[in-house]
Amino acid sequence: MKIGIIGPPKTGKTTIFNALTGSSASTDRYAPRANEPNVAVVQVPDERVTKLSEIYQPKKTIYAQIEYHDYPGIFSISSENPDNAMFSDIKTSDGFVLVLRAFSDEELEELYPLGDILRQLSNFEEEMILMDLMVAEKRREKIELGYKRGVKTPALQFENKVLEEVCNQLQTGKPLREMQLNTEEEKVIRGFRFFTQKPMIVLINCSEDDYYQLDSFKSEIQSKGYLAEVIAGRFEEELSKLDDIEAKLFMEDMGIEESIKDRLTHLCYSLLGYISFFTVGEDEVRAWTIEKGSNAVTAAGKIHSDLARGFIRAECFNFNNLMEYGSEKHLREKGLFRLEGKDYIVQDGDILFIRFNV
Numbered sequence: 001m002k003i004g005i006i007g008p009p010k011t012g013k014t015t016i017f018n019a020l021t022g023s024s025a026s027t028d029r030y031a032p033r034a035n036e037p038n039v040a041v042v043q044v045p046d047e048r049v050t051k052l053s054e055i056y057q058p059k060k061t062i063y064a065q066i067e068y069h070d071y072p073g074i075f076s077i078s079s080e081n082p083d084n085a086m087f088s089d090i091k092t093s094d095g096f097v098l099v100l101r102a103f104s105d106e107e108l109e110e111l112y113p114l115g116d117i118l119r120q121l122s123n124f125e126e127e128m129i130l131m132d133l134m135v136a137e138k139r140r141e142k143i144e145l146g147y148k149r150g151v152k153t154p155a156l157q158f159e160n161k162v163l164e165e166v167c168n169q170l171q172t173g174k175p176l177r178e179m180q181l182n183t184e185e186e187k188v189i190r191g192f193r194f195f196t197q198k199p200m201i202v203l204i205n206c207s208e209d210d211y212y213q214l215d216s217f218k219s220e221i222q223s224k225g226y227l228a229e230v231i232a233g234r235f236e237e238e239l240s241k242l243d244d245i246e247a248k249l250f251m252e253d254m255g256i257e258e259s260i261k262d263r264l265t266h267l268c269y270s271l272l273g274y275i276s277f278f279t280v281g282e283d284e285v286r287a288w289t290i291e292k293g294s295n296a297v298t299a300a301g302k303i304h305s306d307l308a309r310g311f312i313r314a315e316c317f318n319f320n321n322l323m324e325y326g327s328e329k330h331l332r333e334k335g336l337f338r339l340e341g342k343d344y345i346v347q348d349g350d351i352l353f354i355r356f357n358v
């Protein structure tokens with residue numbers, strides 16, 4: 001999954017990116033805006049994969065991955081060219097992490113006045129809404145120009161109607177993720193990759209002294225429907241440079257229970273509604289991610305398109321049952337080694353063997 005770290009200038013995005021990924025990208029406060037995002041891939045810590053690897057002793061063990069893309073600060077989205085390369089790239093994210101500045105820094109506030117965090121959030125939301133509106137309106141103009149030239153297919157009319165509803169929603173200041181769309185409507189607008197349709201986590205980046213002072217803001221942001229978390233960014237960046245034992249001591253001091261990497265991983269999974277399933281064998285033990293509610297064919301397709309195309313059935317058992325009964329053999333005796341068809345809804349922690357024929 002690809003997560004875009006975005007936000008206004010100098011809110012600590014790169015600091016948090018470094019803490020998350022163990023990178024050391026520049027956080028120079030005077031550096032001009034970069035053109036390229038910082039990119040790093042993080043393995044999703046998952047004890048289940050470690051356990052499976054101990055049992056099956058494979059040649060390779062592959063954890064699920066999250067790709068973090070840390071984008072340069074954006075002051076005003078709507079003053080940018082919607083077709084520019086950075087925006088096209090941002091829009092390929094599966095979800096966003098929006099970083100807001102809650103640490104005080106007079107110099108930064110003077111250079112980039114952002115106001116309090118609720119203001120920052122509403123400004124950024126407004127900007128995203130404007131950008132989506134520009135894209136939707138531009139497309140509608142083009143469709144209507146086509147009408148005048150005699151190009152008026154039912155498909156275009158349907159698209160235009162959906163876009164009209166999209167524009168209405170945006171004009172009332174509401175993001176598209178709050179809009180009820182049926183499958184057909186969703187399909188028609190998917191290609192636009194609208195900003196406000198993407199799920200988003202809001203991180204409140206503060207100094208370590210304020211770490212426990214910002215819960216009311218967090219609740220307020222949550223009440224707007226976002227997943228939100230308070231992060232002491234610079235403190236976390238320093239932690240990420242320590243060895244595990246030292247880091248743990250500092251974390252205990254602060255009352256932080258999980259590393260920022262673990263916390264954000266959980267948030268990203270809930271954000272996107274993802275679950276993990278596993279494949280096991282002598283060659284490889286591997287974790288895969290899919291959207292909750294996906295069926296066995298979709299899961300097979302994650303592994304390889306041939307597996308989805310020639311899908312016959314899935315042999316399946318669950319990690320928790322394996323832990324309880326110790327071995328595949330015992331699972332078979334208990335009837336917990338199941339044969340499932342195409343419509344089987346894959347559960348978190350399922351171990352799948354796909355039988356297929358192409």
Ligand SMILES: Nc1nc2c(ncn2[C@@H]2O[C@H](COP(=O)(O)OP(=O)(O)OP(=O)(O)O)[C@@H](O)[C@H]2O)c(=O)[nH]1
Nearest residue numbers: 009010011012013014015027029072073103233234
């Ligand atoms: N006091 C304090 N300073 C921070 C914190 N996080 C970042 N900074 C400082 O803020 C400045 C900008 O940090 P970056 O992480 O580069 O911010 P950014 O959002 O990536 O900036 P742009 O990419 O230029 O928009 C640096 O001088 C950081 O040291 C924090 O949690 N506390």
Ligand SMILES: [Mg+2]
Nearest residue numbers: 013014071072
């Ligand atoms: Mg940065």
